[in-house]
Amino acid sequence: xxxxxxxxxxxxxTIGPFDATLQGVDFAGQTLVRLLAISTAIGLFGxxxxxxxxxxxxxxxxxxxxxxxxxxATLEAVPAMVERASVIxxxxxxxGLDTExxxxxxxxxxxPLVGPVILSSxxxxxxxxxxxxxxxxxxxxxxxxxxxxxxxxxxxxxRSLLMLALVAAIAGRLTGTFPALP
Amino acid sequence: MLLLEGATYRYAGYATEVLHDVDLRLDDxxxxxxxxxxxxxxxxxxxVASGLAPASVGGSLKGTLTLDGTPAxxxxxxxxxxxxxxxxxxxxxxxxxxxxxVFEEIAIGPMNLGLPVTETVARTREAIxxxxxxxxxERDPQRLSGGQAQLVGIAALLAMRPRHVIxxxxxxxxxxxxxxxxxxxxxxxxxxxxxxxxxxxKTDLLDEVCGRIIVIDGGRIVLDGPTAAVFDDPRxxxxxVEPPARARLSRALVERGVDPxxxxxxxxxxxx
Numbered sequence: 001x002x003x004x005x006x007x008x009x010x011x012x013x014t015i016g017p018f019d020a021t022l023q024g025v026d027f028a029g030q031t032l033v034r035l036l037a038i039s040t041a042i043g044l045f046g047x048x049x050x051x052x053x054x055x056x057x058x059x060x061x062x063x064x065x066x067x068x069x070x071x072x073a074t075l076e077a078v079p080a081m082v083e084r085a086s087v088i089x090x091x092x093x094x095x096g097l098d099t100e101x102x103x104x105x106x107x108x109x110x111x112p113l114v115g116p117v118i119l120s121s122x123x124x125x126x127x128x129x130x131x132x133x134x135x136x137x138x139x140x141x142x143x144x145x146x147x148x149x150x151x152x153x154x155x156x157x158x159r160s161l162l163m164l165a166l167v168a169a170i171a172g173r174l175t176g177t178f179p180a181l182p
Numbered sequence: 183m184l185l186l187e188g189a190t191y192r193y194a195g196y197a198t199e200v201l202h203d204v205d206l207r208l209d210d211x212x213x214x215x216x217x218x219x220x221x222x223x224x225x226x227x228x229x230v231a232s233g234l235a236p237a238s239v240g241g242s243l244k245g246t247l248t249l250d251g252t253p254a255x256x257x258x259x260x261x262x263x264x265x266x267x268x269x270x271x272x273x274x275x276x277x278x279x280x281x282x283x284v285f286e287e288i289a290i291g292p293m294n295l296g297l298p299v300t301e302t303v304a305r306t307r308e309a310i311x312x313x314x315x316x317x318x319x320e321r322d323p324q325r326l327s328g329g330q331a332q333l334v335g336i337a338a339l340l341a342m343r344p345r346h347v348i349x350x351x352x353x354x355x356x357x358x359x360x361x362x363x364x365x366x367x368x369x370x371x372x373x374x375x376x377x378x379x380x381x382x383x384k385t386d387l388l389d390e391v392c393g394r395i396i397v398i399d400g401g402r403i404v405l406d407g408p409t410a411a412v413f414d415d416p417r418x419x420x421x422x423v424e425p426p427a428r429a430r431l432s433r434a435l436v437e438r439g440v441d442p443x444x445x446x447x448x449x450x451x452x453x454x
Contacts, residue, residue: 052282072280080279080324127275130234134267135278135291135338139260144293144302146286 051075057149065143081121088116184208184231184266184346184377188245191230196241200226201401204245208346208377213368215388215409216381218398219422224381225271227398228350231379232268233257250345264295266346267339271354276335277323284326284334285310285319291342309340312367328355336364340371347371348379353387365391389413389426397421 006028008021052072059068092112093099099109172178186206192199201223208214208231218224229235233254236243247254249265257265270276281287288309292302310316313333318326323334332355339347347368353361365387372378372391382388388395388409395412397405399421405412412418413429425433428449435445 069280076279076324083324124272124275126239127270127272128277128279130229130238130268131270131276131335132278133234133238133259134232134263134269135342136260136263136294138258139263139294139296141296144296144299146289146293146299146302 053149056145056147060145060148069137081117084120085113085117088120089113092116183210183248183250184379185248186231186245187248189227189230189247190244191226191235192242193226193235194240194242199401201230204230204398204401204403206231206379206396206403208379210345210375210377211372212394213372213378213380213392215385215392215395216379216398217383217385217388217395217423222398223401224398225350226401228268228348228379228381232266232346232348233262234259234268237262260294263291263342263344265344266348267342267344268348269335269339269350269352271351273326273328273331273335273355276338277331281323283319284315284321284323287323287334288315288338288341291338295342305341305343309337312340312370313337313363329357329360332356333360333364336367340367344376346377346379348381350381351383352380353382353384361387385413385424385426386428389428397423 006021006024008019008023010022011019012022012025013020052075055063055068055071055075059065089099092109097109097112098105099113100106169178173180184207186204189201189204189206190199191201204227206227216224216227226235229239230243231247233247233249235241237254237257238259249257249262252265254262254266278287278290281290285306289302289306292305297305310319313336315330315333315337318330318334323331326334332352336349336352339349349368353364356364361384368378368380369391380388380392392409394407395405395409396403397412397418404421405415405417410429413425414432418425424430432442432445432449436442
């Protein structure tokens with residue numbers, strides 16, 4: 001859109017009432033590259049980093065054990081919730097609940113499942129928290145982590161280079177070497 | 183020694199007490215069984231004797247809990263955890279929910295205590311060996327059968343190396359072999375000087391491992407004595423507790439005219 005909406009002096013071509021300007025193409029190109037960089041970085045992180053290892057490494061580097069627990073428990077809770085929902089759905093179907101057919105019928109069948117799934121999860125919370133307390137979860141200070149995630153010299157070198165590039169980019173921006181988008 | 187004196191407990195929001203003036207003493211190395219009908223107060227007694235009620239559960243407690251001479255009332259929950267542990271019936275709620283493998287699940291208690299890695303690993307391996315869980319160590323704790331999860335939950339408690347262990351129906355989901363395994367592990371633990379209280383419907387297990395049995399009904403202790411004496415007590419059936427097979431066989435033989443001394447001798451030699 002910005003190819004046509006960006007104000008500019010050099011008109012490249014015209015479609016109806018819209019002028020495509022060189023400044024618009026330049027702006028669109030820069031925005032596209034930035035979006036690509038952000039989405040590639042997020043995608044690469046997701047594909048290469050196991051969430052558990054990430055949280056545990058953060059804990060090793062000083063993240064609060066309680067915060068790490070919340071993050072890890074959330075990761076583990078999703079498959080557990082799906083499994084619980086599946087068991088409850090089977091139990092409800094055995095009692096004649098119709099969960100197949102039209103969208104309307106499926107939605108109608110969903111209501112008797114939601115309540116038991118949420119309530120059974122809540123009732124387990126207290127016992128689960130007691131079981132954690134029994135295992136000294138509330139002890140202040142750091143807990144002992146058993147595993148260190150492998151960190152090779154090459155990885156360290158790449159990380160250092162990327163950090164340098166980041167510092168250079170920020171410095172370039174501040175000094176005007178890399179100007180902001182017009 | 184774990185000593186509970188004059189315990190009267192009421193849950194928060196409840197109008198009536200669930201336990202009434204209960205006295206309980208667990209000596210070092212002693213295994214005590216706790217039986218009673220449903221809603222007799224077994225689970226509540228487990229919570230109170232472990233110090234979790236009222237410290238974590240809430241409610242009001244009259245009476246005192248003393249752990250090895252230290253009043254439990256002034257202890258933080260993590261300090262309590264280093265003296266007394268409690269295991270619950272539902273293995274799903276025993277899982278931490280943050281461990282990727284069974285090994286890590288069992289190690290979480292020592293990890294939380296901040297013990298050195300070597301000590302943490304040694305305790306974990308010992309607990310695994312006690313319950314013969316070596317074949318499960320790499321498994322995902324969420325992908326275990328009920329019985330396996332129950333064994334892992336007990337192993338996680340053993341890894342804390344507690345002085346006092348309280349278990350609420352620890353073998354509810356276990357087959358006979360698993361139940362026997364737990365019995366062996368509990369005996370070994372008692373051999374280290376730990377005291378154990380086991381609330382359990384499987385009276386055969388209690389008959390096998392306990393030196394003393396307590397029967398609770400309506401929140402009050404109604405029988406307390408040596409295992410054989412309590413399980414042979416005719417009042418047990420009225421209280422909704424099925425005696426172990428040994429006691430039932432013995433009673434049946436005596437009722438059919440067999441000399442009680444001969445029955446006792448035969449059962450003792452069979453058990454030996």
